[in-house]
Amino acid sequence: MALFDRFKKSTTHADPSQATESSRPGQPPASPSDQGGGLIARFRQGLKKTSDLLNTDIRDLFKREGQLVDDQLLDKLFAILVKTDMGGGPASEIRDRIQNDFRGRVVHMDEVLETVKAVLRDLMKQDCQPIAVAQTGTTVILVVGVNGSVKTTSIAKLAYRFTSQGKHVVLGAADTFRAAAVQQLSIWAERIGAEIVTGKSGSDPASVAHRAVAQALERQADFCIIDTAGRLQTQVNLMQQLEKVRRVVANLIPEAPHEVLLVLDATAGQNGLSQAQGFSEAAGCTGIVLAKLDGTAKGGVIVPIRTRFQLPVKFIGLGERAEDLAVFDSAKFVDAMFGEQQESDS
Ligand SMILES: Nc1nc2c(ncn2[C@@H]2O[C@H](COP(=O)(O)OP(=O)(O)O)[C@@H](O)[C@H]2O)c(=O)[nH]1
Protein backbone atom coordinates (compact mmCIF):
# COMPACT_ATOMS: atom_id res chain seq x y z
CA MET A 1 0.00 0.00 0.00
CA ALA A 2 1.37 3.45 -0.86
CA LEU A 3 2.45 5.39 2.18
CA PHE A 4 -0.02 8.19 1.58
CA ASP A 5 -2.92 5.75 1.26
CA ARG A 6 -1.79 4.22 4.49
CA PHE A 7 -1.83 7.69 6.01
CA LYS A 8 -5.42 8.26 4.89
CA LYS A 9 -6.45 4.86 6.14
CA SER A 10 -4.69 5.26 9.46
CA THR A 11 -6.42 8.53 10.21
CA THR A 12 -9.96 7.53 9.37
CA HIS A 13 -10.68 6.41 12.92
CA ALA A 14 -9.92 9.85 14.38
CA ASP A 15 -13.29 10.97 15.61
CA PRO A 16 -13.22 14.12 17.72
CA SER A 17 -16.63 13.29 19.18
CA GLN A 18 -15.14 10.16 20.72
CA ALA A 19 -12.54 12.09 22.65
CA THR A 20 -12.52 11.63 26.38
CA GLU A 21 -12.59 14.75 28.51
CA SER A 22 -8.93 14.40 29.41
CA SER A 23 -7.84 13.93 25.82
CA ARG A 24 -9.95 16.66 24.32
CA PRO A 25 -7.79 19.40 22.87
CA GLY A 26 -8.59 22.99 23.81
CA GLN A 27 -10.39 25.52 21.68
CA PRO A 28 -9.62 25.69 17.95
CA PRO A 29 -6.51 27.72 17.34
CA ALA A 30 -6.81 31.46 17.01
CA SER A 31 -5.63 32.89 13.73
CA PRO A 32 -1.88 33.41 13.61
CA SER A 33 -2.42 37.17 13.50
CA ASP A 34 -3.83 37.31 17.02
CA GLN A 35 -1.15 35.11 18.52
CA GLY A 36 1.07 37.96 19.69
CA GLY A 37 -1.18 39.96 21.99
CA GLY A 38 -2.83 36.97 23.64
CA LEU A 39 0.47 35.26 24.18
CA ILE A 40 2.14 38.28 25.74
CA ALA A 41 -0.79 38.69 28.13
CA ARG A 42 -0.59 34.99 29.01
CA PHE A 43 3.14 35.25 29.48
CA ARG A 44 2.76 38.07 31.99
CA GLN A 45 -0.21 36.42 33.65
CA GLY A 46 1.71 33.15 33.94
CA LEU A 47 4.51 34.89 35.76
CA LYS A 48 2.29 37.05 37.94
CA LYS A 49 2.85 35.04 41.10
CA THR A 50 6.56 35.44 40.65
CA SER A 51 6.50 39.12 39.78
CA ASP A 52 4.24 39.80 42.78
CA LEU A 53 6.74 38.12 45.06
CA LEU A 54 9.76 39.78 43.57
CA ASN A 55 8.30 43.25 43.28
CA THR A 56 5.91 43.54 46.19
CA ASP A 57 7.81 41.56 48.80
CA ILE A 58 11.18 43.06 47.96
CA ARG A 59 9.59 46.52 47.87
CA ASP A 60 8.17 45.90 51.35
CA LEU A 61 11.68 45.17 52.61
CA PHE A 62 12.86 48.63 51.69
CA LYS A 63 11.96 52.04 52.99
CA ARG A 64 11.53 54.86 50.49
CA GLU A 65 14.81 56.50 51.49
CA GLY A 66 16.68 53.21 51.22
CA GLN A 67 17.68 50.48 53.61
CA LEU A 68 20.84 49.29 55.34
CA VAL A 69 21.95 46.00 53.85
CA ASP A 70 22.74 43.86 56.87
CA ASP A 71 22.47 40.13 57.66
CA GLN A 72 18.82 40.46 58.66
CA LEU A 73 17.85 42.07 55.37
CA LEU A 74 19.91 39.56 53.40
CA ASP A 75 18.12 36.67 55.15
CA LYS A 76 14.71 38.16 54.38
CA LEU A 77 15.70 38.69 50.76
CA PHE A 78 16.89 35.08 50.54
CA ALA A 79 13.52 33.86 51.88
CA ILE A 80 11.62 35.86 49.23
CA LEU A 81 13.82 34.51 46.45
CA VAL A 82 13.34 30.91 47.58
CA LYS A 83 9.56 31.42 47.49
CA THR A 84 9.75 31.92 43.70
CA ASP A 85 10.86 28.25 43.41
CA MET A 86 14.23 29.23 42.01
CA GLY A 87 15.95 26.88 44.47
CA GLY A 88 18.46 27.41 47.28
CA GLY A 89 21.57 27.48 45.07
CA PRO A 90 20.52 30.37 42.83
CA ALA A 91 18.98 32.24 45.79
CA SER A 92 22.31 31.92 47.68
CA GLU A 93 24.18 33.15 44.65
CA ILE A 94 22.00 36.26 44.52
CA ARG A 95 22.32 36.78 48.28
CA ASP A 96 26.12 36.56 48.04
CA ARG A 97 26.24 39.06 45.18
CA ILE A 98 24.09 41.56 47.09
CA GLN A 99 26.23 41.02 50.19
CA ASN A 100 29.46 41.63 48.25
CA ASP A 101 28.17 44.68 46.45
CA PHE A 102 26.12 46.42 49.13
CA ARG A 103 26.73 45.08 52.67
CA GLY A 104 26.94 47.86 55.27
CA ARG A 105 25.59 50.47 52.86
CA VAL A 106 22.19 52.11 52.70
CA VAL A 107 20.84 51.30 49.24
CA HIS A 108 17.71 51.95 47.27
CA MET A 109 15.50 49.05 46.25
CA ASP A 110 16.04 49.63 42.54
CA GLU A 111 19.77 49.00 42.88
CA VAL A 112 19.10 45.69 44.59
CA LEU A 113 16.52 44.64 42.00
CA GLU A 114 18.94 45.42 39.19
CA THR A 115 21.52 43.15 40.79
CA VAL A 116 18.97 40.37 41.31
CA LYS A 117 18.04 40.62 37.64
CA ALA A 118 21.66 40.66 36.49
CA VAL A 119 22.45 37.46 38.41
CA LEU A 120 19.30 35.78 37.06
CA ARG A 121 20.19 36.79 33.51
CA ASP A 122 23.66 35.28 33.95
CA LEU A 123 22.24 32.07 35.38
CA MET A 124 19.72 31.63 32.59
CA LYS A 125 21.78 32.79 29.66
CA GLN A 126 21.76 30.38 26.76
CA ASP A 127 22.91 30.61 23.24
CA CYS A 128 20.96 28.44 20.82
CA GLN A 129 18.60 28.31 17.91
CA PRO A 130 14.97 27.58 18.82
CA ILE A 131 15.08 24.43 16.69
CA ALA A 132 18.02 22.79 14.95
CA VAL A 133 16.60 22.32 11.46
CA ALA A 134 17.91 19.98 8.78
CA GLN A 135 20.04 21.70 6.14
CA THR A 136 17.80 20.21 3.49
CA GLY A 137 14.70 18.07 3.63
CA THR A 138 12.74 16.95 6.64
CA THR A 139 13.63 17.92 10.20
CA VAL A 140 12.75 15.16 12.67
CA ILE A 141 11.84 16.09 16.24
CA LEU A 142 11.43 13.36 18.82
CA VAL A 143 9.42 14.38 21.87
CA VAL A 144 10.01 12.55 25.14
CA GLY A 145 9.30 12.86 28.84
CA VAL A 146 7.85 11.20 31.89
CA ASN A 147 4.12 10.38 32.15
CA GLY A 148 1.73 13.31 31.85
CA SER A 149 4.47 15.86 31.27
CA VAL A 150 2.39 17.49 28.49
CA LYS A 151 4.20 15.89 25.55
CA THR A 152 1.22 15.46 23.22
CA THR A 153 -0.19 18.95 23.76
CA SER A 154 3.27 20.46 23.30
CA ILE A 155 3.63 18.58 20.00
CA ALA A 156 0.29 20.02 18.84
CA LYS A 157 1.47 23.52 19.75
CA LEU A 158 4.79 23.06 18.02
CA ALA A 159 3.11 21.64 14.93
CA TYR A 160 0.65 24.53 14.91
CA ARG A 161 3.55 26.96 15.08
CA PHE A 162 5.04 25.33 11.98
CA THR A 163 1.79 24.93 10.00
CA SER A 164 0.94 28.60 10.62
CA GLN A 165 4.30 29.44 9.06
CA GLY A 166 3.18 27.49 5.98
CA LYS A 167 5.29 24.45 6.79
CA HIS A 168 4.22 20.92 5.98
CA VAL A 169 4.11 18.78 9.11
CA VAL A 170 3.74 15.04 9.62
CA LEU A 171 3.05 13.78 13.13
CA GLY A 172 4.00 10.28 14.26
CA ALA A 173 1.68 8.96 16.98
CA ALA A 174 4.27 6.61 18.48
CA ASP A 175 2.65 6.59 21.92
CA THR A 176 0.90 3.32 21.12
CA PHE A 177 0.60 2.53 24.80
CA ARG A 178 -2.78 4.22 25.25
CA ALA A 179 -5.44 4.37 22.52
CA ALA A 180 -6.52 7.76 23.87
CA ALA A 181 -3.08 9.20 23.15
CA VAL A 182 -3.35 8.36 19.45
CA GLN A 183 -6.86 9.78 19.34
CA GLN A 184 -5.77 12.95 21.13
CA LEU A 185 -3.00 13.58 18.60
CA SER A 186 -5.29 12.73 15.66
CA ILE A 187 -7.80 15.36 16.76
CA TRP A 188 -5.08 17.94 17.07
CA ALA A 189 -3.67 16.99 13.65
CA GLU A 190 -7.02 17.62 12.02
CA ARG A 191 -7.44 20.97 13.73
CA ILE A 192 -4.02 22.33 12.97
CA GLY A 193 -3.71 20.97 9.44
CA ALA A 194 -0.96 18.40 9.96
CA GLU A 195 -0.74 14.88 8.59
CA ILE A 196 -0.60 12.04 11.05
CA VAL A 197 0.68 8.48 10.97
CA THR A 198 -0.74 6.15 13.59
CA GLY A 199 -0.46 2.51 14.55
CA LYS A 200 -2.67 0.05 16.36
CA SER A 201 -2.79 0.26 20.13
CA GLY A 202 0.09 -1.78 21.56
CA SER A 203 2.01 -1.89 18.27
CA ASP A 204 5.73 -1.22 18.04
CA PRO A 205 6.38 2.54 18.44
CA ALA A 206 9.51 2.21 16.30
CA SER A 207 7.40 0.98 13.40
CA VAL A 208 5.08 4.01 13.69
CA ALA A 209 8.10 6.32 13.87
CA HIS A 210 9.60 4.66 10.81
CA ARG A 211 6.39 5.03 8.81
CA ALA A 212 5.98 8.64 9.92
CA VAL A 213 9.48 9.62 8.79
CA ALA A 214 9.08 7.65 5.55
CA GLN A 215 5.83 9.48 4.84
CA ALA A 216 7.41 12.83 5.66
CA LEU A 217 10.20 12.07 3.19
CA GLU A 218 7.81 10.91 0.52
CA ARG A 219 5.63 13.98 0.93
CA GLN A 220 8.68 16.26 1.26
CA ALA A 221 7.41 17.53 4.58
CA ASP A 222 9.39 20.19 6.44
CA PHE A 223 8.90 18.58 9.84
CA CYS A 224 8.16 15.18 11.28
CA ILE A 225 7.33 15.30 14.99
CA ILE A 226 7.16 12.03 16.86
CA ASP A 227 5.14 11.56 20.04
CA THR A 228 6.21 8.89 22.55
CA ALA A 229 4.74 7.28 25.64
CA GLY A 230 5.81 8.60 29.03
CA ARG A 231 8.63 6.65 30.68
CA LEU A 232 11.33 6.71 33.34
CA GLN A 233 14.98 5.97 32.82
CA THR A 234 14.67 3.06 35.27
CA GLN A 235 12.27 1.25 32.90
CA VAL A 236 14.92 -0.62 30.93
CA ASN A 237 12.56 -2.04 28.28
CA LEU A 238 11.00 1.32 27.58
CA MET A 239 14.38 2.99 27.33
CA GLN A 240 15.48 0.33 24.84
CA GLN A 241 12.29 0.97 22.91
CA LEU A 242 13.21 4.65 22.70
CA GLU A 243 16.67 3.70 21.48
CA LYS A 244 15.04 1.61 18.75
CA VAL A 245 12.89 4.59 17.71
CA ARG A 246 16.06 6.64 17.34
CA ARG A 247 17.75 3.89 15.34
CA VAL A 248 14.95 3.42 12.81
CA VAL A 249 14.65 7.17 12.33
CA ALA A 250 18.42 7.43 11.74
CA ASN A 251 18.19 4.61 9.20
CA LEU A 252 16.04 6.86 7.04
CA ILE A 253 17.81 10.17 7.75
CA PRO A 254 21.31 9.73 9.21
CA GLU A 255 21.29 13.08 11.09
CA ALA A 256 17.84 12.45 12.58
CA PRO A 257 16.41 13.01 15.06
CA HIS A 258 17.63 16.59 14.72
CA GLU A 259 16.13 17.44 18.09
CA VAL A 260 15.09 15.30 21.06
CA LEU A 261 12.89 17.57 23.11
CA LEU A 262 12.27 16.80 26.75
CA VAL A 263 8.91 18.12 27.91
CA LEU A 264 8.75 19.09 31.56
CA ASP A 265 5.70 20.00 33.61
CA ALA A 266 6.57 23.20 35.47
CA THR A 267 4.22 22.15 38.29
CA ALA A 268 5.90 18.75 38.82
CA GLY A 269 8.01 19.83 41.82
CA GLN A 270 11.44 18.65 42.88
CA ASN A 271 10.63 14.95 42.56
CA GLY A 272 9.39 15.36 39.02
CA LEU A 273 12.50 17.28 38.09
CA SER A 274 14.80 14.61 39.54
CA GLN A 275 13.00 11.92 37.53
CA ALA A 276 13.25 13.96 34.38
CA GLN A 277 16.91 14.74 34.95
CA GLY A 278 17.91 11.07 34.90
CA PHE A 279 15.67 10.52 31.94
CA SER A 280 17.10 13.40 29.93
CA GLU A 281 20.62 12.05 30.33
CA ALA A 282 19.60 8.52 29.30
CA ALA A 283 17.56 9.68 26.32
CA GLY A 284 20.13 12.05 24.81
CA CYS A 285 17.86 15.09 24.91
CA THR A 286 18.88 18.28 23.09
CA GLY A 287 16.45 20.79 24.55
CA ILE A 288 13.58 21.40 26.93
CA VAL A 289 9.98 22.48 26.49
CA LEU A 290 8.70 23.75 29.81
CA ALA A 291 4.92 23.33 29.90
CA LYS A 292 2.23 24.70 32.24
CA LEU A 293 3.88 28.03 32.95
CA ASP A 294 0.41 29.50 33.03
CA GLY A 295 -0.10 30.50 36.59
CA THR A 296 -0.12 27.29 38.61
CA ALA A 297 3.65 27.09 38.60
CA LYS A 298 5.89 29.85 39.81
CA GLY A 299 8.13 31.10 37.03
CA GLY A 300 11.23 30.86 39.22
CA VAL A 301 11.17 27.11 38.59
CA ILE A 302 12.89 27.75 35.28
CA VAL A 303 16.07 28.79 37.11
CA PRO A 304 16.91 25.33 38.55
CA ILE A 305 15.84 23.82 35.24
CA ARG A 306 18.36 25.97 33.40
CA THR A 307 21.08 25.26 35.95
CA ARG A 308 20.41 21.56 36.68
CA PHE A 309 19.74 20.23 33.20
CA GLN A 310 22.65 20.97 30.94
CA LEU A 311 20.12 21.74 28.21
CA PRO A 312 18.68 24.90 26.67
CA VAL A 313 15.02 25.69 27.26
CA LYS A 314 13.63 26.05 23.75
CA PHE A 315 9.94 26.72 24.29
CA ILE A 316 7.57 27.48 27.13
CA GLY A 317 3.93 26.38 27.26
CA LEU A 318 1.50 28.97 28.56
CA GLY A 319 -1.88 27.25 28.36
CA GLU A 320 -3.86 24.55 26.64
CA ARG A 321 -4.54 26.22 23.29
CA ALA A 322 -2.53 25.49 20.15
CA GLU A 323 -1.10 29.00 20.08
CA ASP A 324 0.02 28.96 23.74
CA LEU A 325 3.66 28.24 23.05
CA ALA A 326 6.42 30.84 23.08
CA VAL A 327 10.07 30.68 22.13
CA PHE A 328 12.02 30.94 25.37
CA ASP A 329 14.07 34.10 25.57
CA SER A 330 15.95 34.30 28.87
CA ALA A 331 16.28 38.10 28.95
CA LYS A 332 12.56 38.60 28.25
CA PHE A 333 11.75 35.96 30.81
CA VAL A 334 13.73 37.72 33.54
CA ASP A 335 11.95 40.97 32.72
CA ALA A 336 8.58 39.23 32.89
CA MET A 337 9.51 37.69 36.25
CA PHE A 338 9.63 41.28 37.48
CA GLY A 339 6.36 42.14 35.75
CA GLU A 340 7.96 44.29 33.10
CA GLN A 341 6.20 44.96 29.84
CA GLN A 342 7.01 42.64 26.95
CA GLU A 343 7.13 44.59 23.75
CA SER A 344 7.14 41.79 21.26
CA ASP A 345 7.01 38.09 21.12
CA SER A 346 8.76 35.70 18.80
N1 LIG B 1 -2.46 24.02 32.92
C1 LIG B 1 -2.05 23.54 31.73
N2 LIG B 1 -2.43 22.32 31.37
C2 LIG B 1 -2.01 21.83 30.19
C3 LIG B 1 -1.18 22.61 29.33
N3 LIG B 1 -0.93 21.87 28.23
C4 LIG B 1 -1.58 20.70 28.39
N4 LIG B 1 -2.24 20.66 29.56
C5 LIG B 1 -3.02 19.53 30.11
O1 LIG B 1 -2.10 18.61 30.71
C6 LIG B 1 -2.58 17.28 30.59
C7 LIG B 1 -1.51 16.33 30.06
O2 LIG B 1 -1.17 16.72 28.76
P1 LIG B 1 -0.71 15.70 27.62
O3 LIG B 1 -0.24 16.53 26.49
O4 LIG B 1 -1.77 14.69 27.34
O5 LIG B 1 0.53 14.99 28.35
P2 LIG B 1 1.34 13.69 27.92
O6 LIG B 1 0.77 12.54 28.66
O7 LIG B 1 2.76 13.98 28.36
O8 LIG B 1 1.24 13.56 26.44
C8 LIG B 1 -3.80 17.34 29.69
O9 LIG B 1 -4.94 17.27 30.51
C9 LIG B 1 -3.68 18.70 29.03
O10 LIG B 1 -4.94 19.24 28.67
C10 LIG B 1 -0.78 23.92 29.77
O11 LIG B 1 -0.02 24.65 29.11
N5 LIG B 1 -1.26 24.32 30.97
Ligand SMILES: [Mg+2]
Ligand atom coordinates in the same frame (compact mmCIF):
# COMPACT_ATOMS: atom_id res chain seq x y z
MG1 LIG C 1 0.68 11.92 25.35
